[in-house]
Amino acid sequence: MIADVDVDIVAFLHDEGFLGPDAPEAARAVLEAEGLTRPGKVRMAEAKLEAARLALTTFLLRACAGCRTRALTDADGRTLVEVAQEACPYCKGSDNRRAVSELVAACKARGVKHLLIVGGTATLHAHLLDLIRQAGGGVQLRVVDGAEAVHTRNEATAHMQWAHVAVIWGSTPLPHKVSQLYTQHPLAAKVKTITVTQRGIAGLCTQVMRAIAG
Ligand SMILES: [Zn+2]
Structure with missing residues (x-):
């Protein structure tokens, strides 16, 4: 019984x-x-x-x-x-989680599937990737760690050809000669290229979202 x-x-x-x-x-x-x-x-x-x-x-x-x-x-x-x-299932009390969830929704609505991030640290990239996955995915991320790698114009071209939106994360360790490969790239006229001045993930998402919507 x-x-x-x-x-x-x-x-x-x-x-x-x-x-x-x-x-x-x-x-x-x-x-x-x-x-x-x-x-x-x-x-x-x-x-x-x-x-x-x-x-x-x-x-x-x-x-x-x-x-x-x-x-x-x-x-x-x-x-x-x-x-x-x-x-809240969306943010679980985290501003970063909420911002990423909103960004993913905005990207999907605008058909942005490839997001290129130039700048930012490995820790920030890993956190951002994790939050995108938790938000249901649908947006692929390619990141360029400006402080570590050596960059050539050819690499920048390959990245810009892949990207639907390019984000220059200016407030992070990012040498000018690296960011310029992207901001002054001929494809920057075609691929929406956004310079972000905010340091954190939530700030990055808000600025990118505004630029995508505008
Ligand atoms: Zn919430």
């Missing part, structure tokens, strides 16, 4: 990421509408949890206030529920 197990509904909704002033109530309303619980009930049978999770993800989409605009493009008929940043 398996004993009937039930769970506290408030705790269940908390675990499912419905954190915030209005989120638990909105989630509970869905469970009631789907007949999975009824008003006043405190606990729910464990056997219903799978159906409850399915109902929540079918009808609701969680996002923090900052990720609201980004989430609207994914809503697909679902109701947007504002949750606390740490429960």
